[in-house]
Amino acid sequence: MRLVLAAGSTETARIEGLSAAGADPEAMAYTPSADAEVLAYGDVVRAPSVPVSPTGTPTPAIVTRAAQEVVGFDVTVVDAGLAEPTGAPTVSVGARPGEDVREADPVPTAPGAFLAARGVGRSLPDDHLVLAETIPGGTTTALGVLRALGEDAAVSSSLPTNPIERKREVVSEGLAASGLEAGDCENDPREATRRMGDPVLATLAGVATGALAAGKRVTLAGGTQQLAVAALARHDGATGPLDVATTSYVADDDAVAFRETARRLDCEPTVTDPQFDRAHVGFGGYVDGEAKEGVGMGGALALANATGDLGAVRDRAGELYDRLVGDATAGGES
């Protein structure tokens, strides 16, 4: 089993009030590069700090790394349009950072990245790939892709109160700028990600369809962004089995209808409750609905649950938090 993290960026994240994937807009630009480092090394290396939300809730990369350390799976990061350098090793698929989805052609590298990523998914030597993402603003571009494909589905948020009306406005503006109406990209996933998506969605859809074509098992680890990946794979004609594994924080949001949407896309949903509580200062924000998911956290927890390691992963995540975030001198000193 190998976890494949697509790390990238979209200027859509700069629209105010859309994302909590960083302490402030400047820090948010480094989030995917930092998440990649936390996952690859258990610490930041080149990025300035471990990502936290504006209220201090830590990146789910800490939880996924904890699961990797306890369960021991392989990890590969794909550069799906990073805007800032990372010290993590990355596979190149030719993706560049995405522009604001309200532009006419925000992701011109999407079709090429999709095809290169398909080759990666096909040829990785593992029987089972677990796909993960990190991209601030990614739920808005996921909504954009779902609308472009004509799929009726809602999306989640890294904020406790989902700014869903603002996302819908942004997507409507984006469709108008691209000269599209909802459904115009039906069965054309490359065009959907190019006009209304982001480079991470294009990359993951490519990896997923390549892996399915080669007969591998594919788990989409994440929330509504991974439902968009599932939709892209289905609109590409992929008929193989897809699991989608997320946290209870996403699945319990009735507005999202996670399980129903997954099943409509012919995906088997798996939902894991991390059982975080406010006893540990680091993860209280998750109880309050912050972050919810990301960097494959739902899939990593599902693996830990399957091996009986959920408690050990939670403990390890707490230790990592204390070392990486709790100590204010950590991260930037080296």
Add this chain to the structure above:
Amino acid sequence: MRLVLAAGSTETARIEGLSAAGADPEAMAYTPSADAEVLAYGDVVRAPSVPVSPTGTPTPAIVTRAAQEVVGFDVTVVDAGLAEPTGAPTVSVGARPGEDVREADPVPTAPGAFLAARGVGRSLPDDHLVLAETIPGGTTTALGVLRALGEDAAVSSSLPTNPIERKREVVSEGLAASGLEAGDCENDPREATRRMGDPVLATLAGVATGALAAGKRVTLAGGTQQLAVAALARHDGATGPLDVATTSYVADDDAVAFRETARRLDCEPTVTDPQFDRAHVGFGGYVDGEAKEGVGMGGALALANATGDLGAVRDRAGELYDRLVGDATAGGES
């Protein structure tokens, strides 16, 4: 412990008769990209085939991968100027492929790569880094760097009969083209790699000096190319302890004087005999003096020897050879 592989290229490898790191010149261009994949995944992914010499001796990447599987250390690949795409995840330090060392300024990215790599070496979270290389033609550029630094040292070869006279001619032409005499780059390792070296030497010297400055243990895994890295580190003023670990195939070459040169550069030499014999078809070429070293093989075998796993690594290397090279349909089918 983490093995850091710098994978890159120099046009110097195109000079006829200098290198056996590929079945033919076209295949040789892919060798570093393929070696990175073999080390990262245990198979090629994007590269066309597992590298072999013109006579069929397999890349030492197979042995290092076998050691990684048996001993279980972390691996990070740095893109030190790859000329062809790789499916392995790589850290970027801004290195570009090196030109022919007979040009005036063959590696303009060397100083920048040196500095970026120094940051990587300093900030990787491990107490012990084992540095490895893969670059066809690299012993010639190693000779070039040693001459530029004014170090009196010979270099080894991936060919059974070392074309040392041809290398000396190439280096003399390179010095003349760069307007340099031997020793002109004393205490200036960045200029030495830029004018007379390759991007792999610049990258490894940067990683080594950064790691030493941060108090990490550094093992240079390889033959005479790693002696050039040691010389670069010493000429940069690094005074920390350096080990250099190679195979008996390099160390038994009297013309090279491996141990003596290592000690003169204040490096502790470790020599490991892989104990290959002709019983296994894959590694008979090593007994005859082909390949000898590369992709950190000497360091990987030293680790295996220290943990009592040398026999297990040799067995695993044989299995990998059978799967990757012995079966003619392997590698290119996916």
